[in-house]
Amino acid sequence: MSDWKQKLRSSATLTAEGVRVLLGCFLMLFVSQKCGDDNCSLDEIRDTSNIARDVFWALHLLSAISVLFAYWLEGRREKWLIDHFDSNPAKPDEAMVADWGRNKQLHIEFRFRTRFLQLVVGVSFLIYMINWIGTSIYLIVWYWNGVSTATGLLTQGVLVVQALYSTYDAATQSLIRNVPISTVLVEPTVFNQWDEDLKEVFAVEVSV
Numbered sequence: 001m002s003d004w005k006q007k008l009r010s011s012a013t014l015t016a017e018g019v020r021v022l023l024g025c026f027l028m029l030f031v032s033q034k035c036g037d038d039n040c041s042l043d044e045i046r047d048t049s050n051i052a053r054d055v056f057w058a059l060h061l062l063s064a065i066s067v068l069f070a071y072w073l074e075g076r077r078e079k080w081l082i083d084h085f086d087s088n089p090a091k092p093d094e095a096m097v098a099d100w101g102r103n104k105q106l107h108i109e110f111r112f113r114t115r116f117l118q119l120v121v122g123v124s125f126l127i128y129m130i131n132w133i134g135t136s137i138y139l140i141v142w143y144w145n146g147v148s149t150a151t152g153l154l155t156q157g158v159l160v161v162q163a164l165y166s167t168y169d170a171a172t173q174s175l176i177r178n179v180p181i182s183t184v185l186v187e188p189t190v191f192n193q194w195d196e197d198l199k200e201v202f203a204v205e206v207s208v
Helices: 003-025 051-084 093-102 104-142 147-177 196-207
Strands: none
Touching: 003 051, 003 147, 051 104, 051 147, 093 104, 093 147, 104 147
């Protein structure tokens, strides 16, 4: 698959997942709530005179910003991997381990990008859990609307946690195995050889 097709496919996957996760950060907007005897209206949900709601809206926003940054970082790392490496099914996944010596600078950059992504996703996960637990307690105690509230909280929570954990786990495995692994694509994809353009550069360097 050509580089531009890989980038297009990765961008589409990352955008679709990023939008779902971003919406999952704004729990008060998408989880059913009861105000008095009726479901809360949009105006009641956005009530700026309610200090508690303002606090959770701020937490929602902080969570969304951290997730956006994590996904932006993930997209940058994926583009960098596609520009520098290829995936060859005929080679073992660990083929790059023995080949890092050809360009130690790229090896250092690979580990830095992956470790930084792992750190940012971990922080985003922590912020989201504070957001989810705090909002859940608040809505259950003050705006409980039965099964609808519970279902909404669980659905949004599971969606975001699964997405962030998947990225964190792929980055962790990439560091442990010391091979470039995609954190975007659903199926496990290991980049196990240099990009063709880099191979040509290496060939020139050797001949010189």
